[in-house]
Amino acid sequence: MSIPACMVGGLLWNIDPRLPFILALAVDGLIRFPILIFNIPETVIRRSPIYPAGPRIILYGLPGSGRTTIARLVRQRLSVEIVDEGTMGLGGIARKHLLKKDKEIYRRLQEVSGKEKRTIIIEGEPAFFAAKQKDQGIIVLLVASRDERARRRSIRSKEPEFVAFKELEDEDREVAKIIRRLHKADISKLPPFDIAINTDRIPPEKAAKVISFLLEKEKSETG
Secondary structure (H helix, E strand, O other): HHHHHHHHHHHHHHHHHHEEEEEEEHHHOOOOOOOHHHHHHOEOOOOOOOOOOOOOEEEEEEEOHHHHHHHHHHHHHHHOEOOOOOOOOOOOOHHHHHHHHHHHHHHHHHHHHHOOOOEEEEEHHHHHHHHOOOOOOEEEEEEOOOOHHHHHHHHHOOOOOHHHHHHHHHHHHHHHHHHHHHOOHHHOOOOOOOOOOOOOOOOHHHHHHHHHHHHHHHHHOOO
């Protein structure tokens, strides 16, 4: 089966180097359509616990699922602080090396969060690690199909959509390794979450509204 696939790929490459990627994108959309899109039609709320650490949101998901955009919208609504790799000084560390820095990341999360009850959103790479500490906040999992995530990246970066798709394919593999290591879970089979939002169907503004409501509710319950 692999030989014909290689032959087809080579033939398409000779015609136009973009065609193999376009074919891969089409196959992914038609055959390997993400399980998450069916599991989470819009928004799922699994539980609403109260956390001793204070009202916090841990926002994570695959690249392009809307983490940064939604975190910024929540910040605009509630004036909360965002904690990400930049805040924690992890900006220069490649994703594939993060697991080797796990102890340092947990230590920095503790330092940034502080002992007092601060309302914060943890997003980006640190959120993968914060989600393992289940008493640290409301865990929000954002999901979206790779097609949609590639479309968003293509618009933002002005690069062809098939290039964005291939980049996300590689990045998704790296994230999947982190999820397997930290949570003993498959990213396509729903790792730990309190709330899951399908950003294919829920626009960022509505997602931010849902999260803001739950964060305000958590603040009122924790005093």
